[in-house]
Structures are given as C-alpha cells and as structure tokens.
Amino acid sequence: MKNRVHSREVEAAARRLLNERGVTIPEIAEIVYEMQIPFSPGLTKEECIESVDAVLMKREIQHAILVGVELDILAEQKKLSEPLQSIVEQDEGLFGVDETIALGAVFGYGSIAVTTFGHLDKFKMGIIQKLDTKIANGKVHTFLDDLVASIAANASSRLAHRLRDKQEKLTDEEIEQLENEEKIG
Numbered sequence: 001m002k003n004r005v006h007s008r009e010v011e012a013a014a015r016r017l018l019n020e021r022g023v024t025i026p027e028i029a030e031i032v033y034e035m036q037i038p039f040s041p042g043l044t045k046e047e048c049i050e051s052v053d054a055v056l057m058k059r060e061i062q063h064a065i066l067v068g069v070e071l072d073i074l075a076e077q078k079k080l081s082e083p084l085q086s087i088v089e090q091d092e093g094l095f096g097v098d099e100t101i102a103l104g105a106v107f108g109y110g111s112i113a114v115t116t117f118g119h120l121d122k123f124k125m126g127i128i129q130k131l132d133t134k135i136a137n138g139k140v141h142t143f144l145d146d147l148v149a150s151i152a153a154n155a156s157s158r159l160a161h162r163l164r165d166k167q168e169k170l171t172d173e174e175i176e177q178l179e180n181e182e183k184i185g
Contacts, residue, residue, distance in 0.1 A: 007059065014062040017069045021144055027127040028052045031152040034125060035116060036159050043159070051155040051162075054179070055109075061151060064105040068098065068143030075140040091142040102146035106153050113157035120149035128152070 018024075029048035037043050055061055074080050075088040087095050099121060106113040124132050124145070131145035165175050 010059065010062045010066070011057060014065040015056060017065055018148075021069060021072075021139070021141070023127055023131070023144070023148055025049055025052050025056075028148060028152050028155065031120070031126045031128065031148075032155045032159065035120075035152070035156040039160065040163050047159065048155065051158045052151060054158060055151055055154040058108060058154075060105045060108055061154065064101050064150065065147055068101055068147045072140045072143050075142065076138065088142050089140055091140075095142075098143045098146045101143065102150035105147070105150045106157075109154040109157040110161075112160050113153045116156050117149055117153035120153055121146065124149075125152075 026045070026049060029045060029052045032048040032051060033043065033045050036048070071080070071088060075085060078085060078089075080088060086092075091098075102121075103114070103117060106117045120128060128145050128149050131141040131148060161178075162175070165178065170178075
C-alpha cells in the first residue's frame with residue numbers, strides 16, 4: 001500500500017496548477033474585492049489575498065482544482081474518449097459537471113458562498129471572464145473558470161463572516177478558533 005500524499009504536497013500541487021494555467025492569487029483577490037467592497041468599505045486588497053490564500057488551504061478546494069484542471073489538460077491533449085472529449089473541449093452549454101465540481105467546493109463556506117458562486121458563474125468577472133472561452137490559446141478551461149469562481153466565492157464568504165465577527169467584537173482568539181475550524185476538510 002502506498003503512503004498517503006501529504007496535505008502540503010496537495011496544496012502545493014493545486015497552487016502550482018493555478019499558476020501554470022495563468023491564474024494568480026491577486027487576480028482572484030481582485031474579484032473578491034469587487035464582490036465585498038460594497039459591504040465593507042474599509043476592505044483592503046491584502047485582506048482579499050489573505051482570504052484567497054486561506055481558501056486554498058482547504059482540501060476540498062485543492063481536490064477540486066486537481067480533478068478539474070486535469071480534465072482540462074486531458075481535453076487539450078485529446079486524451080478523453082468521445083463523446084466526453086468533444087463535450088469538455090467545446091465547453092458544451094448543457095454539460096454541468098464543471099459547475100457541479102466547483103459548486104461542491106463552495107459548500108464549506110455556507111449559503112453566501114453558494115449564492116456568490118451562482119452570481120460569478122452568471123456574470124463572469126475578471127480572470128473568470130478571460131478563462132470562460134471555448135479554447136483560449138490552445139488551452140481548455142472548461143473546469144478552471146468555474147473553479148476560480150468557487151475560490152473567489154469562498155474567499156468572499158469568508159470575508160463576510162470575518163466582518164460579522166469583528167462587528168460582534170469577537171476576540172482574536174475566537175476568530176482564530178473559527179478560522180481553524182474552517183480549515184478542517
């Protein structure tokens with residue numbers, strides 16, 4: 001039996017894949033900023049980057065990235081069997097598995113994340129819009145655009161919860177405990 005893959009390796013692989021596919025943390029954070037600034041006027045872009053980084057520490061997100069990007073890469077290499085190859089390569093409109101994987105990754109951050117994901121899926125912002133093309137520069141991003149929307153939705157929800165925690169004057173220890181509980185899974 002093989003040894004388990006260490007969680008640090010999984011996180012590093014997920015972050016590396018995002019980078020290799022042309023997605024940066026600041027680009028995702030920009031979406032988070034645009035989503036949250038109306039509700040938190042003092043929000044900084046650094047807080048958004050921190051929130052994206054925290055989301056990327058969750059296993060569900062990492063696993064979704066690994067699976068989704070792998071399918072995008074296999075479609076680019078024409079290694080999927082038909083009709084799946086054509087469906088993924090063309091980002092077929094009625095194919096919802098890409099959204100399903102990304103949506104599954106938002107449930108850890110509550111209903112705010114779910115509704116934010118729906119909004120981002122419909123109104124593509126920033127890097128999501130750039131990725132939402134049938135084939136861009138020979139790259140297939142059928143799964144990646146939705147995964148980025150999922151990361152941004154989670155990071156936005158996380159910030160909304162942090163804002164409430166601060167409004168309720170939770171101590172730094174209480175906020176840290178909540179943060180640690182969110183990282184489970």
